[in-house]
Amino acid sequence: MAILLKLRLVLGLLLALGYSTIVMAETSKSILIINSWSEQLPWQQSIERGFLQAMDAEPNTIVYTEHLDAERFPTEDYQDVFAAYLTQKYKSIELESVVAESLPAVEFLMKNQSLFTNIHRFYFPDSDKVTATLSSDESLIPIFEDYLGSFNEMLRIYNPDNIYIVADSLSYSGRNQLQRFKEALPTSLLNDSITFLVDKPMTELVEEVSRLPENSAIFYLLTFRDGAGKDFIPYKAAKIISEAANAPVFSVWESLMGSGVVGGYLLSGERVGNLAGNAALYFGHQPLPTTKDAFEYYYDVIQIERFGINKKDFPDTTILINDFPSFYESYKLQINLTLLALTLFIVLSIILSVVNRKRRYLVNALQTEQDLLEKRVFERTQELNQLRIKAEKDARTDVLTQLNNRRAFFELGSLIHSQSARYKRSYAILVMDVDLFKQVNDTYGHDAGDVALKRLAHVMQASLRSSDITARIGGEEFAAIITDLSNNNVLHKAEHLRASLEKEEITWKAHSFFITMSIGVAYYSPNDKGISDVLKRADQALYNAKGHGRNQVIDTSN
Incomplete structure (x- = not known):
């Protein structure tokens, strides 16, 4: 009888687990995001972090992530292999939607229309020039890179006399960034005060930025490959440049913060990823986003102090990094405990003063003695300070001639x-x-x-x-x-x-x-x-x- 009861309990648990699995399968969503770049790039990591944060709102959502790595493998042959790989991997997975981030992934997915049929595609190209005709199963949301806004923020906050544009045209991505930057800036800004440092070997670039004229600024447009043919992660290249430069470095992308870039009006990859995730989750239930909402003001406190930039000029919504807490914030508990102890001490002193008038006399006498002691300490401190000043002077004076040594x-x-x-x-x-x-x-x-x-x-x-x-x-x-x-x-x-x-x-x-x-x-x-x-x-x-x-x-x- 006991054995039969146990069997029924086990069977009931198995049925319950099976039912919950069926319900989860019915309510879960599977979403694929195809990223254009290597997963090692800070921008790509920022995109994925924001995308996964959006997915947290729907715990049953399954997210698949792939990387086209277009900078390392730009050829069509590789893309054909990548398409075959995706076909094989996802042939038995029912996807709710697929998201393509940045232009290479967008162009890849548009070209391979036979991939992921009958599911909605979301395109997030880092370009506003994609003009393809879209079907009802496709949505285009360009990543808006406001080069002019970021450039004007640099002019507003620092007002340099000389501006140096650091970029590369040897890589696919660097060439696109440089072209879009030049197209975004009006001719009136592309004047004699702007110098383009393009495709220089990193050693030569480091030497040049270390001796720029006074009141100069650097606008960084990403370096994937230098003039010597060496490949770089743009974040690491920015770190090398900012450490060597005698001028502040500004840019467009929040993912570069921490590399030595001062900051400015920056595009947040995390916000773009978050917008992409929400678009995939709630398509049809809310309007498609605009990535203009992904711009915000970011500044690195270490860099603005290094170059004497006034924080009073920052917008109220500015996000500061490396903004270390104040003395009070660091020692809030200790200060509050000290204030509490001081309050208790004052209350106790008042009670004792009322109870015994002699106590007041003793306190006054003690205070007088303390003042005398402080006076003596002050006088001795002054004497020691004079001796220190004399010793410092003697250390710098030739004893015989009284000239400097x-x-x-x-x-x-x-x-x-x-x-x-x-x-x-x-x-x-x-x-x-x-x-x-x-x-x-x-x-x-x-x-x-x-x-x-x-x-x-x-x-x-x-x-x-x-x-x-x-x-x-x-x-x-x-x-x-x-x-x-x-x-x-x-x-x-x-x-x-x-x-x-x-x-x-x-x-x-x-x-x-x-x-x-x-x-x-x-x-x-x-x-x-x-x-x-x-x-x-x-x-x-x-x-x-x-x-x-x-x-x-x-x-x-x-």
Whole structure:
């Protein structure tokens, strides 16, 4: 009897499971999406993510995904093989609809009308120029790439003086993007301020974008293949370019965010995929979408801070990425607990104050002691700060001459070099060496040599401007940086300095003597990568001055 009861229970469960399977089969939908590109492309991943999010609204929907990979396999032979593959794979699967995303998949599906007969086809080409006559089983929804809107957003938010268009025309996709971009922009915008960097080898492109003129911007139209024939995923190419560029990179596609692209008015692949999914799910129950709804404002906080772009100019609907939480958001629980503890403390203090007036006196006395302690701490902190400032000054000052030391010379020199490179200013470096200084030490002693070096430092400060940088960079080697003077005026300054030292009589105990120095002069060139380049040329000029008899000034033009 018990066995019979168990058999009935098992049979009932099997019937129930069978019934639920039949109901699910009757109510489920099977939808196929054919993507144009490789599943490794961020754009393709974004499309599929949005498509699957739409499918979440209908849990019983089965989604099949295929990739034409048209960039790698653009030939008709491959498409014939792909069509045969789809025929074989889906011959026993009842599909509700099929979606083709981007132009290659759309053209493939339109060409192969014998595939997937008697089911609805949805075409989402990334072009508005598909003009084929459609049957009642076909719907065309172009992916609207608003090149002009994205370009104008770049002009509005950054207003560059020079614009560089990075693209390739060697790949199928890159060539289409470049052509559609040129067609979208009015002739008034395609002026002399726009330079096309097309089909350049990546190494050459990286070098070029790293030294663009000031206030430039880059508009990126995807790179699938560079001028050297190397294939790239556009996201990775954008990352390489943005890391090297000294100008912000703008584009059209949200899927590039995170690669170093600043952002702008961008087309979201996820939204396009979501619209495609909804069109396939609810066809006949709601109007067909327009992919103009897939555009939104996106900006990368790291990049806008890198290039000093003001967030106040962004639309209210802007989506920020890498927007790290504020201090309060990061420590909300700790701050609230602290505020609660403080509130409890205040309440307890009030109660204790009412209960015992002596407590107030003790609190006041404690407060007075605390104020005194804070005052002492403040005074000590001020004292330590002064000592720190003095220590930092001593670390950059030559003890003997009180001029800048070698460290300070290079720190200040690097700053002057950067300003000169940025604002196209001029500067020169004088390198000076006391002639036959060893003879002074051997004849009069090292103390006399120290007196001579201090006198040289005095002559330098008296002969040069207060804005010029003077330093002792070696034993008897000195240097100066002179800014904003012509080459002739620099030479005049150097000669005046040399002549002034030559006339300076130095006395030590019962002795008096004179010293001279040789001076090498070099001038800043825009090709110099740093102050060390100028200093090397000045050293060579000094070497020439020594070799031609000492006690003279020679510059790099001699």
